[in-house]
Every structure is written in C-alpha cells, then in structure tokens.
Amino acid sequence: MSWQITKDDLSDLARGATLLGTGGGGDPYIGQMLVERVLGDGAITVLDPDEIDDDLFVIPTAQMGAPTVMVEKIPAGTEPSLSLRILEEHLGRKADATMPIECGGINSMIPLIVAAETGLPVVDADGMGRAFPELSMETFAVYGVHGSPLALAGERGERVIIDTGDDDRQMEWLARAITIRLGGVGHIAEYAMSGADVKRTAVPRTLSMALTLGRAIREAREANRSPFEAIAETLSTTLYAHVRTLFEGKVVDVDRRTTEGFAKGVARIAPTDGHDEELEIRFQNENLIALRNGELVAIVPDLICVVESESAEPITTEGLRYGQRVRVLGISTPDMMRTPEALAAFGPSAFGLDETFAPVEGLALSEATTA
Amino acid sequence: MSWQITKDDLSDLARGATLLGTGGGGDPYIGQMLVERVLGDGAITVLDPDEIDDDLFVIPTAQMGAPTVMVEKIPAGTEPSLSLRILEEHLGRKADATMPIECGGINSMIPLIVAAETGLPVVDADGMGRAFPELSMETFAVYGVHGSPLALAGERGERVIIDTGDDDRQMEWLARAITIRLGGVGHIAEYAMSGADVKRTAVPRTLSMALTLGRAIREAREANRSPFEAIAETLSTTLYAHVRTLFEGKVVDVDRRTTEGFAKGVARIAPTDGHDEELEIRFQNENLIALRNGELVAIVPDLICVVESESAEPITTEGLRYGQRVRVLGISTPDMMRTPEALAAFGPSAFGLDETFAPVEGLALSEATTA
Numbered sequence: 001m002s003w004q005i006t007k008d009d010l011s012d013l014a015r016g017a018t019l020l021g022t023g024g025g026g027d028p029y030i031g032q033m034l035v036e037r038v039l040g041d042g043a044i045t046v047l048d049p050d051e052i053d054d055d056l057f058v059i060p061t062a063q064m065g066a067p068t069v070m071v072e073k074i075p076a077g078t079e080p081s082l083s084l085r086i087l088e089e090h091l092g093r094k095a096d097a098t099m100p101i102e103c104g105g106i107n108s109m110i111p112l113i114v115a116a117e118t119g120l121p122v123v124d125a126d127g128m129g130r131a132f133p134e135l136s137m138e139t140f141a142v143y144g145v146h147g148s149p150l151a152l153a154g155e156r157g158e159r160v161i162i163d164t165g166d167d168d169r170q171m172e173w174l175a176r177a178i179t180i181r182l183g184g185v186g187h188i189a190e191y192a193m194s195g196a197d198v199k200r201t202a203v204p205r206t207l208s209m210a211l212t213l214g215r216a217i218r219e220a221r222e223a224n225r226s227p228f229e230a231i232a233e234t235l236s237t238t239l240y241a242h243v244r245t246l247f248e249g250k251v252v253d254v255d256r257r258t259t260e261g262f263a264k265g266v267a268r269i270a271p272t273d274g275h276d277e278e279l280e281i282r283f284q285n286e287n288l289i290a291l292r293n294g295e296l297v298a299i300v301p302d303l304i305c306v307v308e309s310e311s312a313e314p315i316t317t318e319g320l321r322y323g324q325r326v327r328v329l330g331i332s333t334p335d336m337m338r339t340p341e342a343l344a345a346f347g348p349s350a351f352g353l354d355e356t357f358a359p360v361e362g363l364a365l366s367e368a369t370t371a
Numbered sequence: 372m373s374w375q376i377t378k379d380d381l382s383d384l385a386r387g388a389t390l391l392g393t394g395g396g397g398d399p400y401i402g403q404m405l406v407e408r409v410l411g412d413g414a415i416t417v418l419d420p421d422e423i424d425d426d427l428f429v430i431p432t433a434q435m436g437a438p439t440v441m442v443e444k445i446p447a448g449t450e451p452s453l454s455l456r457i458l459e460e461h462l463g464r465k466a467d468a469t470m471p472i473e474c475g476g477i478n479s480m481i482p483l484i485v486a487a488e489t490g491l492p493v494v495d496a497d498g499m500g501r502a503f504p505e506l507s508m509e510t511f512a513v514y515g516v517h518g519s520p521l522a523l524a525g526e527r528g529e530r531v532i533i534d535t536g537d538d539d540r541q542m543e544w545l546a547r548a549i550t551i552r553l554g555g556v557g558h559i560a561e562y563a564m565s566g567a568d569v570k571r572t573a574v575p576r577t578l579s580m581a582l583t584l585g586r587a588i589r590e591a592r593e594a595n596r597s598p599f600e601a602i603a604e605t606l607s608t609t610l611y612a613h614v615r616t617l618f619e620g621k622v623v624d625v626d627r628r629t630t631e632g633f634a635k636g637v638a639r640i641a642p643t644d645g646h647d648e649e650l651e652i653r654f655q656n657e658n659l660i661a662l663r664n665g666e667l668v669a670i671v672p673d674l675i676c677v678v679e680s681e682s683a684e685p686i687t688t689e690g691l692r693y694g695q696r697v698r699v700l701g702i703s704t705p706d707m708m709r710t711p712e713a714l715a716a717f718g719p720s721a722f723g724l725d726e727t728f729a730p731v732e733g734l735a736l737s738e739a740t741t742a
Contacts, residue, residue: 161532174531181548
C-alpha cells in the first residue's frame with residue numbers, strides 16, 4: 001500500500017535514519033531542512049516495493065562525500081534533482097520514481113528532496129539497508145544491477161556522467177575523485193533499474209522502518225518508557241530482528257581524520273564506574289567493528305550504533321565527543337546482506353579488516369533491553 | 372588546399388611536433404607507432420582551415436596526462452576514437468572532422484589515429500600552437516569556444532562526460548582527477564565547434580608546420596647543411612617568425628617530479644668550455660621560463676626548445692639527461708597567443724610565475740643561425 005510523508009514525519013525519519021546510519025551516512029537533519037524547504041505543506045507518495053509494476057523505471061538519488069564535510073558545506077538544494085535530470089537526459093528516458101540507495105543518514109532525505117521538487121514518488125527500499133561509505137557497496141550490485149551510468153551534479157551546476165560498465169568499484173573510484181575536487185560533496189543519480197529489479201535486489205521497506213524507529217523512540221520518551229524497549233519492539237517484526245547492547249559507558253577517546261574523501265578513525269568507550277573495560281569502535285564514515293576488551297562483539301555489515309545512554313538519540317561519528325554517556329547497540333542485518341556475495345561487497349574484507357563476519361546475535365548474547 | 376598524410380610523413384611530423392612540444396606534450400614517437408598500426412598504407416586527408424565550410428562540425432581529440440607516465444603506459448589504441456564516439460553520442464551529432472587541440476608532442480598524432488580509424492579528415496590547426504599542460508590553455512577558450520562537454524575514455528572502456536559550462540578551468544580540474552585515477556592517462560574529445568569557430572579561434576596550419584619543420588631538419592642533416600638554418604628558414608614564412616639561440620652547453624642538473632598529474636622540475640645547462648655561466652629552465656610538462664645567469668631570456672607562451680647541439684633533434688623534459696650537449700632555442704608565438712586575454716589563459720601568471728611576458732625577439736638578440 002502506498003503512503004504519504006509530510007513535514008511532520010521528517011524529524012522522526014531523521015532520527016531513525018541516523019540510527020541506521022551506524023555513525024555515518026551524513027547528518028539527516030541538514031537533509032531534513034532541505035526537504036522542509038521544498039516540501040512545505042505538501043506530501044510525498046511512498047510506494048511499497050512489493051506493489052510496484054515490474055516495468056516502473058526507478059532512478060535512485062543520493063549525496064556522496066565525507067560526512068565531516070557535509071556538516072560544513074550545506075548543499076544549495078538544487079543539485080539532487082539536477083543529478084536525476086542529467087541521468088534522464090543521458091538515458092533518454094524519464095524516471096517514474098526515485099529511491100534511496102542508502103536509507104541511513106542524509107541519504108534517507110535526498111530522494112525526498114527530489115520527490116518534493118519533481119512530484120515523483122519514492123520507492124520504500126534501498127540498496128544498503130543502512131549506510132556504507134562506497135557506491136559499490138549495494139545489494140543492487142551484489143544481485144546484478146550495476147551503478148553505471150552514474151550522473152553527478154555539483155553545486156556550481158557541474159554535470160558529470162561516469163560509465164564503467166559492470167565495474168562498480170571503478171565507478172566509485174572515479175566518482176570519488178570528482179567529489180573530492182568539488183570540495184567533498186557531490187549529488188548523484190545511479191543504479192537506474194526496473195520495478196522487477198527493485199523487487200529482486202533492494203532491501204525492502206527501509207524508509208518506513210527508519211520512520212517507525214524514529215517515531216517509536218520519540219513516543220517512548222514522551223510516555224516515559226524505555227526507548228531501548230521501543231527499538232527492540234519495532235525491529236522484532238522487521239528483517240532486522242536482533243538487537244544487542246554491546247557496551248555502556250562514556251567516550252574517552254576519539255581519533256578522527258578526513259582523508260581520501262572519507263572520515264576515518266577510532267573511538268574508545270570506557271565504563272563510568274571505573275571498571276577496567278573498554279569498547280573500541282573503528283569507523284570509515286560508518287562504524288565497522290566493535291571490540292570489547294579486544295574481543296569481537298559486532299562487525300560490518302551488522303549495525304553498530306552509538307546512542308545517548310538515556311534518550312537513545314543516535315550519535316554520528318562526527319558527533320562523538322569526549323565524556324558523552326553512551327550505549328552501543330548491535331543490530332542484525334537482513335539475511336540478503338549476509339550472503340557470501342554480499343559479504344564480498346561490504347563485509348569485513350571489503351574494508352581491509354582481517355576479522356571474519358559473525359552474526360551479532362551469536363557474538364553478543366545480552367538483549368538490548370536487559371543490559 | 373587539402374593534402375594527405377601517409378606513413379612516410381610520420382617521423383618528420385613527430386620530430387617537428389616534439390620541437391613544438393617545447394619539452395612536453397608527451398612523446399609523439401609512441402603516437403607515431405599507433406598511427407602506423409592503424410593507417411597501414413592508407414592516407415589521411417588534412418583540411419586547410421581557411422577552406423573549410425563554416426558549418427563543418429569539428430570534434431578535436433587528444434590525450435591528457437603526465438608525459439612521464441605516457442612513456443611507460445602505452446595506450447591500447449582504441450581510446451582516442453572511443454572518446455570521439457562518446458561525445459558524438461552525447462551531442463547527438465556526428466563529427467565531420469577531427470583536429471588537434473595541441474599540435475606539440477603526442478597530441479599531434481592522436482587526431483591522426485582517430486582519422487585513420489574513422490576515415491574522418493583532420494583540420495590543419497590547433498588550440499595551443501605548441502604544447503601546454505592544461506586543457507583550459509586553449510586559443511579556442513580565449514576567443515569564446517569552451518571545452519565542455521568533454522568526453523573522456525579510459526583504457527578499460529571507461530566513459531566519462533564532464534560539462535562545466537563556460538568554466539574551462541573547472542573542466543580541467545575535474546578531468547585531471549579522472550585522468551589521475553585512470554593511472555595517469557586519459558583520452559579526450561572536447562571543444563566541439565563549427566568551421567566558423569575554427570577560423571576565428573584556432574592557430575592555423577600548425578600540423579603542416581610541424582611536418583615541414585621535421586622534414587627540413589632531416590633534409591638539412593642529409594645534405595650536411597645546418598639544421599638550425601633550416602629551422603630558421605622554415606619558420607621565417609610562418610606565424611612563428613623569430614628564432615633565437617638562448618644558450619649552448621651541456622645539461623648539468625635535472626630535478627623532475629611527477630606530482631598532481633604533471634611532470635614538474637628544473638633543468639640547468641652550463642657551457643662546455645668551463646665559462647661561469649648557466650641557463651636555468653623551469654618546466655611543468657612544458658618548458659616555461661629560461662633564465663641566463665638569472666636574467667630572463669624567454670618565457671611562456673613563447674617556445675623554449677631544447678635540442679641536440681649537432682643534429683637539432685628536439686629533447687623532451689623526460690628525455691633530458693646529465694651530460695647531454697644541447698642548444699636551447701627561443702621561438703616567438705603567433706600574435707593571437709600574445710594578446711592580454713591569451714596571456715591571462717596561458718601566460719606567465721597562469722603558471723604562477725612572477726615574471727611579466729616579454730617577446731623572445733626583444734630579450735634574446737642573437738639569431739639562431741649565428742649564435
């Protein structure tokens with residue numbers, strides 16, 4: 001069933017998308033402001049992926065760049081739709097709908113800007129089921145839809161088209177170079193596909209999940225209930241069924257650099273009660289691996305989410321500060337993101353990690369609500 | 372009058388184009404091999420720019436990258452025509468002819484590869500009248516034809532289109548990033564224009580001049596005449612009327628780095644007779660400035676050419692070696708390359724040099740033939 005997004009939904013969606021951003025994906029609150037400006041009192045139609053026509057022509061839209069730059073360099077707002085138009089012109093075909101390639105972080109919002117500007121509907125699905133740092137890390141690509149041709153729009157109206165055939169890593173490599181030279185942020189349209197492709201390759205209903213999660217956290221707070229219970233309850237009926245508390249404590253160290261177009265670094269969290277324990281999180285835009293006293297407790301593509309210890313408000317890697325009281329959650333990804341092909345594209349080895357993937361529900365045994 | 376290029380012309384053309392490359396522009400002998408392979412016993416038609424139709428549709432073709440890389444990374448040979456085809460498809464119009472953007476160095480040959488493969492004629496003109504390191508340094512751009520959209524082809528079939536509107540420096544900036552990520556070399560089609568645009572903005576008859584120069588040097592050697600007299604005689608009837616000997620001696624120091632996609636450095640030449648004199652040449656792919664004992668004797672866009680002291684064989688910056696006996700020539704560029712607009716695009720300040728442009732014929736008084 002199709003449904004509508006209005007401005008009243010946006011802050012809940014932003015909160016949920018930040019959680020799914022697993023520390024990265026860019027700040028959706030900036031995206032939220034841009035959607036609000038274009039949307040006004042209007043509404044965006046969201047299509048359920050199971051119900052779309054097989055020959056619907058879908059052009060996903062997104063922003064690429066380092067989250068640390070996005071915070072300082074707010075886009076003009078016209079680039080997202082321009083990227084769609086460039087790809088439509090290149091392909092000689094108008095899009096019937098847009099879609100996120102990444103439902104975590106700001107890229108939950110970019111397709112909504114496009115939808116609000118163009119009147120196109122948005123498909124409730126994405127290609128990452130969370131956030132990842134590279135354009136090739138897509139379930140689309142894993143299951144046979146490739147990113148090329150990619151259209152990229154810059155803030156001064158620059159138009160770039162990149163076509164690397166089936167080689168999505170080369171597409172990422174070239175598009176990243178352009179993004180860096182544009183000052184760190186570019187807007188892209190890529191992975192154009194049919195409705196049948198969406199059904200076969202996309203992670204379904206991630207936009208609605210982000211909205212439902214964000215709303216559940218807010219409503220729990222308003223009702224003085226535990227937001228962690230609300231998170232676990234919401235996810236229990238989705239493809240992301242398992243939630244674990246990996247650690248609670250305060251941030252004692254953050255080492256973060258923006259390098260080669262990415263925000264890379266390490267965060268350390270220690271107990272507030274002085275126990276001799278530590279959680280180490282390594283990130284490349286997103287949180288990739290969590291080690292408790294050197295022992296693996298969660299690893300990409302499972303979600304590692306740092307949230308405020310009382311409110312469960314999600315914290316991005318660029319929002320991490322010394323002394324913050326936090327809880328770290330591990331959330332299981334859908335099965336289609338844990339296949340051998342999927343792990344080759346965005347599992348530990350894709351990030352240069354030596355550790356082997358192991359499901360968070362087998363590694364960290366305590367439930368989020370009981371830790 | 373149109374004329375023909377056959378395989379027998381190619382080594383003379385390569386020699387002349389290396390001279391016009393002023394140290395840079397890439398090695399035309401590699402280009403020559405590629406042309407020979409495609410051309411066989413065929414012929415390429417060359418069109419005189421004064422005689423082409425005003426509505427002829429011309430798509431210039433070239434290679435971009437650092438000459439030091441081009442020597443090590445010989446192109447597959449199919450990329451030049453692919454770049455033309457990408458731009459034709461993007462513009463929805465077939466080219467009637469191709470043309471060099473740069474008649475110095477390897478880019479004298481790239482349009483010939485395209486012509487031999489496609490059967491298109493080549494216009495006898497270019498946009499640099501020599502070689503320059505950046506795509507924005509074109510008389511085309513100076514006189515109102517812009518480079519965008521640019522099509523770029525990579526050796527693994529990568530296709531990139533860059534459109535930065537009137538901003539040719541931004542086009543260069545983005546295309547250079549792609550070229551670097553492709554390993555240092557890319558093939559491009561850009562500055563698509565009409566026959567009327569060619570007449571208004573191109574430096575005329577530079578391809579025939581390169582061929583005539585190379586032939587004159589060879590014939591002088593074969594007849595035991597001075598090749599330097601042959602150079603001066605050939606140029607005297609062209610737009611490059613003034614030739615000066617700036618220095619004679621041996622190479623005593625070469626400091627060369629490949630950085631940011633360019634070959635940058637300094638060469639020093641000292642007299643063989645032990646006199647306490649020195650010529651310093653600074654280069655960025657091409658020779659930019661020549662200082663004799665610290666005093667300016669030639670500066671970009673005038674040509675600074677290092678040649679072997681006996682044979683007048685031109686030497687590229689990557690071919691410079693300690694101990695080589697050389698003569699350094701200064702050659703005046705056409706008036707259309709010395710206007711204030713032209714100097715803003717490719718004069719000293721465009722290369723970060725503090726010196727003001729001064730014509731070589733006013734700085735270095737001795738004639739090449741008498742030094």
